[in-house]
Amino acid sequence: DAKTTQPPSMDCAEGRAANLPCNHSTISGNEYVYWYRQIHSQGPQYIIHGLKNNETNEMASLIITEDRKSSTLILPHATLRDTAVYYCIVRSYSGGGADGLTFGKGTHLIIQP
Amino acid sequence: DGGITQSPKYLFRKEGQNVTLSCEQNLNHDAMYWYRQDPGQGLRLIYYSQIVNDFQKGDIAEGYSVSREKKESFPLTVTSAQKNPTAFYLCASSGRQGLSEQYFGPGTRLTVT
Numbered sequence: 001d002a003k004t005t006q007p008p009s010m011d012c013a014e015g016r017a018a019n020l021p022c023n024h025s026t027i028s029g030n031e032y033v034y035w036y037r038q039i040h041s042q043g044p045q046y047i048i049h050g051l052k053n054n055e056t057n058e059m060a061s062l063i064i065t066e067d068r069k070s071s072t073l074i075l076p077h078a079t080l081r082d083t084a085v086y087y088c089i090v091r092s093y094s095g096g097g098a099d100g101l102t103f104g105k106g107t108h109l110i111i112q113p
Numbered sequence: 114d115g116g117i118t119q120s121p122k123y124l125f126r127k128e129g130q131n132v133t134l135s136c137e138q139n140l141n142h143d144a145m146y147w148y149r150q151d152p153g154q155g156l157r158l159i160y161y162s163q164i165v166n167d168f169q170k171g172d173i174a175e176g177y178s179v180s181r182e183k184k185e186s187f188p189l190t191v192t193s194a195q196k197n198p199t200a201f202y203l204c205a206s207s208g209r210q211g212l213s214e215q216y217f218g219p220g221t222r223l224t225v226t
Contacts (some may be wrong), residue, residue: 044217
């Protein structure tokens with residue numbers, strides 16, 4: 001799986017959009033971009049994933065650049081409960097079944113009141 | 114409620130003792146996983162199982178053992194051979210398809226002294 005690079009920490013004001021960048025310049029054609037987040041001392045939570053089109057769900061939007069070398073996770077109206085570590089993960093479709101995820105250190109997003 | 118349970122939340126053991134961490138899921142998922150997390154770090158894959166009676170080593174399997182006798186259960190044993198067992202242990206499950214999202218349990222924090 002391709003490696004990802006994320007800033008170690010970011011601040012965002014409550015009520016504003018939080019934009020979390022991720023660089024994955026070595027991504028290959030069959031690799032998807034996944035985002036998970038982990039609130040302190042809890043298990044990670046799946047947020048969203050995409051291949052090349054932008055995706056949106058009830059939690060967030062995922063914007064992937066046309067060359068797929070980077071992406072941005074957008075939390076449209078951040079709340080204090082969104083304070084967490086956000087992990088960007090690139091994952092290939094093995095076709096043979098589920099396998100584990102490779103987590104980096106992620107971005108610690110702090111929502112300021 | 115459907116989900117993943119891990120027990121206990123906190124576990125204390127003396128050095129040299131084996132200890133087994135429990136993980137149960139009622140999501141009818143075929144695949145289950147064990148991860149380890151050290152302070153300030155991302156998760157690392159210990160073992161995973163795609164189906165009952167089958168499991169594979171992850172990136173850091175040394176000093177650990179697992180079994181998968183039932184679909185719902187995937188216990189992890191931390192043996193005395195594990196040099197640095199103190200960590201936060203997370204269990205997850207997913208569908209068997211290659212891109213299925215993983216659902217995580219609340220974790221067990223193991224302290225060995």
